[in-house]
Amino acid sequence: GAGVSQSPSNKVTEKGKDVELRCDPISGHTALYWYRQSLGQGLEFLIYFQGNSAPDKSGLPSDRFSAERTGGSVSTLTIQRTQQEDSAVYLCASSWDRVFSGELFFGEGSRLTVL
Amino acid sequence: AQSVTQLDSHVSVSEGTPVLLRCNYSSSYSPSLFWYVQHPNKGLQLLLKYTSAATLVKGINGFEAEFKKSETSFHLTKPSAHMSDAAEYFCVVSGAGTASKLTFGTGTRLQVTL
Numbered sequence: 729g730a731g732v733s734q735s736p737s738n739k740v741t742e743k744g745k746d747v748e749l750r751c752d753p754i755s756g757h758t759a760l761y762w763y764r765q766s767l768g769q770g771l772e773f774l775i776y777f778q779g780n781s782a783p784d785k786s787g788l789p790s791d792r793f794s795a796e797r798t799g800g801s802v803s804t805l806t807i808q809r810t811q812q813e814d815s816a817v818y819l820c821a822s823s824w825d826r827v828f829s830g831e832l833f834f835g836e837g838s839r840l841t842v843l
Numbered sequence: 844a845q846s847v848t849q850l851d852s853h854v855s856v857s858e859g860t861p862v863l864l865r866c867n868y869s870s871s872y873s874p875s876l877f878w879y880v881q882h883p884n885k886g887l888q889l890l891l892k893y894t895s896a897a898t899l900v901k902g903i904n905g906f907e908a909e910f911k912k913s914e915t916s917f918h919l920t921k922p923s924a925h926m927s928d929a930a931e932y933f934c935v936v937s938g939a940g941t942a943s944k945l946t947f948g949t950g951t952r953l954q955v956t957l
Contacts, residue, residue, distance in 0.1 A: 763947075776944055832887075834887040
């Protein structure tokens with residue numbers, strides 16, 4: 729497809745389990761971002777990739793969170809030993825700009841529920 | 844440091860009446876400002892952006908916003924609301940030295956009634 733694709737769209741897991749969330753950005757976009765959106769709150773920045781490297785991972789809330797990007801394309805966000813406070817919608821966005829323009833293209837998100 | 848404050852968490856208007864969604868910003872640098880819209884179960888979409896050119900910025904679907912430095916505001920307006928405008932709207936700031944990420948407001952949910 730032409731847009732940013734995220735999977736799964738919905739994930740329900742038990743506390744303590746690991747989860748992987750996938751993002752397939754728009755072809756040719758060099759920049760990729762992960763955000764978290766909790767109920768009633770704005771978007772919280774998690775990590776930014778330029779190509780396969782992550783120059784800014786300052787938003788990752790704990791060492792249970794990690795992300796990687798391969799081939800300058802697909803990215804995976806991994807949450808280990810999930811906790812109930814990890815429940816949120818995880819949004820991925822991409823951009824073709826090396827000079828930041830502020831225009832990000834967002835996927836529809838992965839809704840994570842930790843029981 | 845930079846931040847945005849969206850003054851209303853929820854706004855309700857009647858179809859055909861004007862829309863005003865308020866946003867104030869704080870930035871140590873000359874900011875770039877944006878409005879994004881999120882329709883239910885959809886990804887966020889850029890509505891408009893200000894990057895130090897014209898202070899009145901026009902966006903998609905008839906929306907516009909005016910950058911007012913003296914008031915540190917970037918309010919979003921539309922002359923006549925349509926039912927399809929019902930969505931969540933986010934004011935966003937990006938400043939020099941923070942090109943890698945945007946700072947989002949907490950959002951304003953716009954409800955449009957008949």
